[in-house]
Amino acid sequence: MNILILGSGGREHSLAWAVMQNPKCDKLIVAPGNAGIAAIAQCAALDIMDGAAVVAFCESNNIDFVIIGPEAPLAVGVGDDLRAAGFDVFGPSKAAATLEASKAFTKEICDACNAPTAAYGHFTDAASARAYVEKQGAPIVIKADGLAAGKGVIIAMTDAEALAAVDEMFDGAFGDAGTEVVIEEFMEGEEASFFVLCDGETVLPIGTAQDHKRVGEGDTGPNTGGMGAYSPAPVLSDEIAERALEEIIRPCMAEMAKRGMPYQGVLYAGLMIKDGAPRLVEYNVRFGDPECQVLMMRLGAQAFDLIQATAKGTLADMQVNWAEDHALTVVMAAEGYPGDYQKGSEIKGLKDLPEDSANMVFHAGTVAKNGAILANGGRVLNVTARGATLAEAQERAYSMVDGIDWPEGFCRRDIGWRALD
Numbered sequence: 001m002n003i004l005i006l007g008s009g010g011r012e013h014s015l016a017w018a019v020m021q022n023p024k025c026d027k028l029i030v031a032p033g034n035a036g037i038a039a040i041a042q043c044a045a046l047d048i049m050d051g052a053a054v055v056a057f058c059e060s061n062n063i064d065f066v067i068i069g070p071e072a073p074l075a076v077g078v079g080d081d082l083r084a085a086g087f088d089v090f091g092p093s094k095a096a097a098t099l100e101a102s103k104a105f106t107k108e109i110c111d112a113c114n115a116p117t118a119a120y121g122h123f124t125d126a127a128s129a130r131a132y133v134e135k136q137g138a139p140i141v142i143k144a145d146g147l148a149a150g151k152g153v154i155i156a157m158t159d160a161e162a163l164a165a166v167d168e169m170f171d172g173a174f175g176d177a178g179t180e181v182v183i184e185e186f187m188e189g190e191e192a193s194f195f196v197l198c199d200g201e202t203v204l205p206i207g208t209a210q211d212h213k214r215v216g217e218g219d220t221g222p223n224t225g226g227m228g229a230y231s232p233a234p235v236l237s238d239e240i241a242e243r244a245l246e247e248i249i250r251p252c253m254a255e256m257a258k259r260g261m262p263y264q265g266v267l268y269a270g271l272m273i274k275d276g277a278p279r280l281v282e283y284n285v286r287f288g289d290p291e292c293q294v295l296m297m298r299l300g301a302q303a304f305d306l307i308q309a310t311a312k313g314t315l316a317d318m319q320v321n322w323a324e325d326h327a328l329t330v331v332m333a334a335e336g337y338p339g340d341y342q343k344g345s346e347i348k349g350l351k352d353l354p355e356d357s358a359n360m361v362f363h364a365g366t367v368a369k370n371g372a373i374l375a376n377g378g379r380v381l382n383v384t385a386r387g388a389t390l391a392e393a394q395e396r397a398y399s400m401v402d403g404i405d406w407p408e409g410f411c412r413r414d415i416g417w418r419a420l421d
Helices: 010-020 051-060 071-075 078-084 103-113 126-136 159-170 238-258 291-299 302-312 390-402
Strands: 002-007 027-032 065-068 088-090 120-123 140-144 153-156 181-185 190-199 203-211 214-216 220-223 228-231 264-274 277-284 326-334 359-363 366-369 372-375 379-387
Touching: 002 010, 002 051, 010 027, 010 291, 010 302, 010 359, 010 379, 051 078, 065 078, 065 302, 071 078, 078 088, 088 302, 103 120, 103 181, 103 238, 103 277, 120 126, 126 140, 126 159, 126 181, 140 159, 153 159, 153 220, 159 181, 190 238, 190 291, 190 302, 203 238, 203 291, 228 291, 228 390, 238 264, 238 277, 264 302, 291 302, 291 326, 291 379, 326 390, 359 390, 379 390
Parallel strands: 002 027, 002 065, 065 088
Antiparallel strands: 120 181, 140 153, 140 181, 190 203, 190 264, 203 228, 214 220, 228 326, 264 277, 326 379, 359 379, 366 372
């Protein structure tokens, strides 16, 4: 098969790495890709937000199957354009992608099927939002309703922080994403990620992970797109995962089907767990980043078989074959991230690192220039390892980190600390 992956980050590098291991893959193209992806697959310049352009590219390159990595092309309906042109696509419709594109819509779905989530208010003007904050009091969570590249969430610990966040969003800090705001109850507990595939009817769990959102060690500092992750997440026990399926995910999927927007793709449920009970924080309609990296590391070649079954509606015939292992990824970011950072610094030492089924450096924001690998984003590398235990995976990952010569980069040194403690 000729396969196309849309995207350019660490998520797409790990998807490409897994797909390339599957014997069904004859040719793999990633658009636009990055320097790491270019080492294992063909990269192509393509506007992945332009459905007509993507369709034309698939037709001229004899593509058989398309995997859409990021949420933005899904939210504008690129998957719909491809399906209308006769292509097999992994990723939900534009209508179903509203589960991530609008936090208020997700709350509406949860309300309709009684799925447990945080109490909330939905606002289209600053005055009403400020009044709600003053009535509820801090701690409280302020969220831009739309897509904000993982940055539109502010956990305010004081009323002043919350009011400032409201003003910031309505003043355009997150562009169109912040023209509407959802304000939520602050949920206590431990957060974890639960990933399932859904083909419109069948729901198949494919793994758990725990992300580290804060930039600093010990979960301090501002939120980021994710500074590291590990899988599986011990806090998401089999019992809690089953509760999440029965109380949250399956009811929501049934509600989506009832509304004429059946969900087909990967669904990433962010859960808050307290006293053995899960509540939904949010849905994402694509693999998490960096959670995808640890999931792909553990799934390997079978990932594409599961992805294909999702698109073809045959998930009921599939099962996930897990090894009794652990995976951990450490994000190396450009100094200054998640604030202002410089692009263009050279990263050395990558060629000397082991890359195999247990050790991989997935590129998130890199570019190749004159034979050198340069940083080209905020989150730049995902240093990923597998091990028989989480401690072994962590040791392997940080051993690779220590082999990378990049003075302008930094990472957290405590990825996995919750589970290891």
